[in-house]
Amino acid sequence: MTMKLENVVPFGRSLDEYRKMFALSQCELGLNILGVADGPASFNAELSALGGRVTSIDPIYAFQAPQIKAQFENVLGKIMAQVEATPDDWVWSYHGSADGLRANRIRVTDTFVEDFAMRRDSGCYIAGELPSLPFADRQFDLALCSHFLFLYSEHFSLEFHWASICEMLRIANEVRIFPLLTLMLEKSPYLATIWQRLAQQGYSVEIRRVEYQLQRGGNEMLVVSRMADG
Ligand SMILES: C[S@@+](CC[C@H](N)C(=O)[O-])C[C@H]1O[C@@H](n2cnc3c(N)ncnc32)[C@H](O)[C@@H]1O
CATH class of the missing domain: 3.30.110 (Translation Initiation Factor IF3)
Structure with a gap:
């Protein structure tokens, strides 16, 4: 067994990780994208800063930025302890090591929190949850769920x-x-x-x-x- 998590945890990934996880081409990064369950990922913050069109939806966006950061900090130690206890379950080619993973997750969360505090009311971060989303039919080119x-x-x-x-x-x-x-x-x-x-x-x-x-x-x-x- 690799991980025990009572609840879904607010752990976020970067634009570069989204690009690789979803094999997003440069052209696809210009599409009208919805990130579902984006949580504290910095995908939206980073791609928007580059001129991309991204909307993120997640139930945690009902909270304020400091509360989301506190939730992340609450789970970070527990998750990293489980990762470190199961070294064979992970491939370190991207993050280098458990310490690299921790540093990347902290950096991503900080980037998200800063952007979320500034743009929470701009319509690009929406509080909502699957299986029912408050959008029109075919409003987006691409929906990503990581x-x-x-x-x-x-x-x-x-x-x-x-x-x-x-x-x-x-x-x-x-x-x-x-x-x-x-x-x-x-x-x-x-x-x-x-x-x-x-x-x-x-x-x-x-x-x-x-x-x-x-x-x-x-x-x-x-x-x-x-x-x-x-
Ligand atoms: C592990 S995080 C993943 C965050 C991001 N997608 C990434 O990969 O970096 C899982 C996210 O799912 C969200 N979540 C939980 N229940 C959900 C639901 N019913 N609909 C959409 N998101 C949900 C949580 O709030 C959390 O932010």
């Missing part, structure tokens, strides 16, 4: 996953989800059923290998899109 769906398969049911993915497909032309592993480093038990249902409904479904890997074996994303005439 480290929430599939990862927390023990905490959320198949039907929650299905409703959430259908909702993301309602509001975006394409949906990408990373990783496909659970916290136990096993492929999510929901993946096959979700794949089958999506294919039955006529979506194009693909598992794509990506260059980012931290959880050992966690280097694949799910890509779902409408067929051209859909």
Whole structure:
């Protein structure tokens, strides 16, 4: 077993990690993007600073920046202790070491907190949660969901996953989800059923290998899109 987490934790990743997790090309970074369950990721802050169009949605955006930072600080030690206790479960090619991971997560959270404190009311950070999102049909080109769906398969049911993915497909032309592993480093038990249902409904479904890997074996994303005439 690699990790025990009672709740979904506010741990965030950077723009560079999002680029690699979702194999985002320079051209795709210019799309109208929704980050679902973005939490304290600095993806929105960093890409917006470069002129990108990103909206993030997460239930923690109901809190103020200092409260989110405090939540992160509360879980950081516990998570790092679990990571350090399971060294074989992690691939260190990106972060270098557990200390590198800790430093990167702190840097990301600081970048997020600073941006969130400034732009919380600008409409680019929205408090809301799956499986029901307050957006119009096809409002976004691309919806990304990192480290929430599939990862927390023990905490959320198949039907929650299905409703959430259908909702993301309602509001975006394409949906990408990373990783496909659970916290136990096993492929999510929901993946096959979700794949089958999506294919039955006529979506194009693909598992794509990506260059980012931290959880050992966690280097694949799910890509779902409408067929051209859909
Ligand atoms: C581990 S963090 C991942 C943050 C970010 N996606 C990243 O990879 O850096 C998981 C996030 O899921 C959010 N979350 C929990 N329940 C949710 C729900 N029902 N809908 C959307 N987000 C949710 C949490 O608030 C938390 O910020």
